[in-house]
Amino acid sequence: MTNGMDALGDPTRRAIFERLAKGPTAVGELAAELPVSRPAVSQHLKVLKQAGLVMDRAEGTRRLYQLDPRGIGELRAYFDAFWMHALAAFKQAVETPQPEG
Amino acid sequence: MQATDSAVRREITVNATPERAFYVFTEQFDTWWPRSHKIGEADMAKAVIDPDAMRWYEVGVDGSTCDWGAILAYDPPRRLTLEWRIGGTWVIETDPAAISEIDVTFTPEGDATRVTLEHRHLDRHTEAEALRGAVGSEGGWPGLLKRYSDAVG
Numbered sequence: 001m002t003n004g005m006d007a008l009g010d011p012t013r014r015a016i017f018e019r020l021a022k023g024p025t026a027v028g029e030l031a032a033e034l035p036v037s038r039p040a041v042s043q044h045l046k047v048l049k050q051a052g053l054v055m056d057r058a059e060g061t062r063r064l065y066q067l068d069p070r071g072i073g074e075l076r077a078y079f080d081a082f083w084m085h086a087l088a089a090f091k092q093a094v095e096t097p098q099p100e101g
Numbered sequence: 102m103q104a105t106d107s108a109v110r111r112e113i114t115v116n117a118t119p120e121r122a123f124y125v126f127t128e129q130f131d132t133w134w135p136r137s138h139k140i141g142e143a144d145m146a147k148a149v150i151d152p153d154a155m156r157w158y159e160v161g162v163d164g165s166t167c168d169w170g171a172i173l174a175y176d177p178p179r180r181l182t183l184e185w186r187i188g189g190t191w192v193i194e195t196d197p198a199a200i201s202e203i204d205v206t207f208t209p210e211g212d213a214t215r216v217t218l219e220h221r222h223l224d225r226h227t228e229a230e231a232l233r234g235a236v237g238s239e240g241g242w243p244g245l246l247k248r249y250s251d252a253v254g
Contacts, residue, residue, distance in 0.1 A: 075223050076107075076109050076223060079109045079220050079223065082135075082138070083218055085135060086133070086135055089134075090115075090125065090133045090216070091113050091115045093129060093133035094117045094122055
């Protein structure tokens with residue numbers, strides 16, 4: 001599975017993700033609003049879907065993309081980054097020579 | 102349905118014995134915990150993992166304490182399991198169904214120690230937030246990453 005943080009590391013995917021945070025949107029609308037081609041938008045959406053950040057649903061003849069409310073991709077990305085940061089600080093604390101009292 | 106893993110796992114190897122690694126993780130918790138990550142209204146004076154009370158919590162500069170959850174396992178120098186009773190916007194989580202767990206193991210590897218951290222049952226948080234309608238709202242989950250990157254800078 002694609003890591004959510006990696007998925008959001010790409011500026012275009014981040015822009016798509018932030019746009020979808022405002023509400024469900026079709027591929028064509030995303031392509032019109034962002035400086036990317038429609039096939040490129042579709043490719044980015046696929047990555048976001050695989051990371052559990054975004055879901056799609058059919059509405060009539062259109063396919064709408066939205067943030068996945070049950071998806072925990074973003075939360076995983078958040079905690080993955082949080083623990084990476086915290087454990088690095090932990091390692092530094094462990095390896096700092098301490099005068100034993 | 103997509104098969105989405107509801108845990109994150111991180112490993113780090115530290116140049117120390119498991120005893121020292123466990124000691125720094127727990128008794129010297131305050132020396133490495135990111136200061137920006139707290140839930141109390143007061144500035145944080147100290148972050149504490151307290152095996153006597155089997156709780157972990159923060160102490161504010163005004164003397165107030167904010168509970169972060171129970172210590173579920175305290176087994177030096179091998180294992181530490183903590184409840185994560187903190188909601189998405191760094192507030193105390195009051196919904197008992199929305200508590201995740203952090204499991205930390207310390208494994209000797211030669212002269213070093215491999216520290217493995219698993220934060221699991223994260224789906225419990227998202228389900229609770231979805232029920233509250235917090236997903237997609239200004240203070241909800243979509244703002245999390247941004248707040249995080251702001252905090253880490």
